Amino acid sequence: MSHIKENIVHIQKEIQALCRDIGKDPQEIHLIAVTKTIDASRINEAIAEGIVNIGENKVQEILNKFEQVNDINWHMIGHLQTNKVKYIIDKVQMIHSVDRIHLAEEINKKAKQINRCIDILIQVNIAKEETKFGIDEKDIYDFIDQLALLPHIRVKGLMTIAPFEENPEEVRIHFKRMKQLFDEIHDKNIKGIEMRYLSMGMTNDFKIAIEEGSNMVRIGTGIFGKRNYTE
Numbered sequence: 001m002s003h004i005k006e007n008i009v010h011i012q013k014e015i016q017a018l019c020r021d022i023g024k025d026p027q028e029i030h031l032i033a034v035t036k037t038i039d040a041s042r043i044n045e046a047i048a049e050g051i052v053n054i055g056e057n058k059v060q061e062i063l064n065k066f067e068q069v070n071d072i073n074w075h076m077i078g079h080l081q082t083n084k085v086k087y088i089i090d091k092v093q094m095i096h097s098v099d100r101i102h103l104a105e106e107i108n109k110k111a112k113q114i115n116r117c118i119d120i121l122i123q124v125n126i127a128k129e130e131t132k133f134g135i136d137e138k139d140i141y142d143f144i145d146q147l148a149l150l151p152h153i154r155v156k157g158l159m160t161i162a163p164f165e166e167n168p169e170e171v172r173i174h175f176k177r178m179k180q181l182f183d184e185i186h187d188k189n190i191k192g193i194e195m196r197y198l199s200m201g202m203t204n205d206f207k208i209a210i211e212e213g214s215n216m217v218r219i220g221t222g223i224f225g226k227r228n229y230t231e
């Protein structure tokens with residue numbers, strides 16, 4: 001039996017309760033249902049329960065499901081190879097994983113070809129993990145200066161994937177640092193660079209992320225249950 005509906009209601013309630021506690025408007029928190037390995041019929045079930053944003057981490061999965069999933073905002077949240085930008089440029093609402101200039105230039109080029117501007121987030125490797133993608137925070141201002149020159153890209157904020165910790169309290173420090181960086185960039189008022197979305201927090205740590213200033217959480221397991229990678 002599917003628990004998608006109950007899970008979504010549960011998470012929405014948790015977000016509401018948390019926002020009440022910390023004096024935030026729950027409407028400001030964008031929930032992205034992460035649908036990797038989840039088939040189209042279950043995704044459509046989530047959409048029927050009010051989900052409007054879905055996140056995928058592989059180009060191929062977006063292509064496989066695109067036609068079968070009801071009208072929705074697709075978010076590319078995983079590592080993106082430059083040569084695959086062309087397949088998703090007309091399909092996704094936002095790319096969360098922009099972490100190198102070659103990728104940004106390719107996105108800009110392909111967006112220009114279809115006459116659109118695309119919203120992106122800068123992925124930051126805030127915990128400096130060797131295994132993770134994302135830009136190092138020390139390089140972020142140079143990167144922003146380069147991004148600001150690309151007219152078909154609109155920088156809308158930052159994204160990070162925190163290290164997995166049994167005790168999510170241990171990642172609070174990274175979320176705090178992300179929020180500082182986000183505010184710092186915001187306050188610089190750089191032309192063409194908007195700091196509107198701070199995409200951080202997953203099933204295990206989304207409450208801590210929201211407490212520290214996230215306004216976009218990406219939740220997979222908490223909605224669809226444990227993923228079955230052999231499906």
Ligand SMILES: *Cc1c(COP(=O)(O)O)cnc(C)c1O
Binds near residue numbers: 057078221222
């Ligand atoms: C899989 C994934 C998530 C969701 O993870 P859960 O722990 O299942 O909530 C969020 N963000 C990214 C980038 C992911 O790849």
